[in-house]
Amino acid sequence: AIHVMRxxxxxxxxxxxGDFFRYNGLYTFARPxxxxxxxxxxxxxxxxxxxxAGELAxxxxxxxxxxxxxxxxxxxxxxxxxxxxxxxxxxGAEARGxxxxxxxxxxxxxxxxxxxxxxxxxxxxxVR
Numbered sequence: 001a002i003h004v005m006r007x008x009x010x011x012x013x014x015x016x017x018g019d020f021f022r023y024n025g026l027y028t029f030a031r032p033x034x035x036x037x038x039x040x041x042x043x044x045x046x047x048x049x050x051x052x053a054g055e056l057a058x059x060x061x062x063x064x065x066x067x068x069x070x071x072x073x074x075x076x077x078x079x080x081x082x083x084x085x086x087x088x089x090x091x092g093a094e095a096r097g098x099x100x101x102x103x104x105x106x107x108x109x110x111x112x113x114x115x116x117x118x119x120x121x122x123x124x125x126x127v128r
Contacts, residue, residue, distance in 0.1 A: 076110045 008014040013027040035097065053066060080103050087099035122128035 026124070072114070076114070077107070080106045 002034075004014060004018075004023065008023075008026065008028065009032050012024070012029065012031065014023055015025055016023045043075050053063075056066065063102075084099040084103050085104065085105060087095050118128055
């Protein structure tokens with residue numbers, strides 16, 4: 001997708017056939033003003049993840065690279081779900097409220113731990 005967009009915007013036209021997309025004689029007169037022009041990529045999980053994925057794309061990280069991050073996030077949220085599942089089985093608004101508060105707290109703490117682990121690893125390799 002990045003190759004297609006870069007070629008299309010740089011040359012103004014493209015014919016391309018890939019596994020998922022096919023373009024025949026697509027053209028535009030619109031041209032980016034930035035040099036080099038940025039290609040933004042979507043994360044499909046809301047505005048914050050969309051913006052962050054676009055920022056990571058500026059460093060050359062593509063969706064295939066972001067799958068690792070998404071997988072880690074899914075595993076972390078799975079742990080949160082295991083903790084709050086018993087609370088969600090209880091009836092009443094109080095139990096739901098307690099489950100929501102617990103989920104937010106654990107989510108915040110797992111993000112903090114993840115960040116600390118990444119920073120520690122970067123220090124180990126001498127770039128922090």
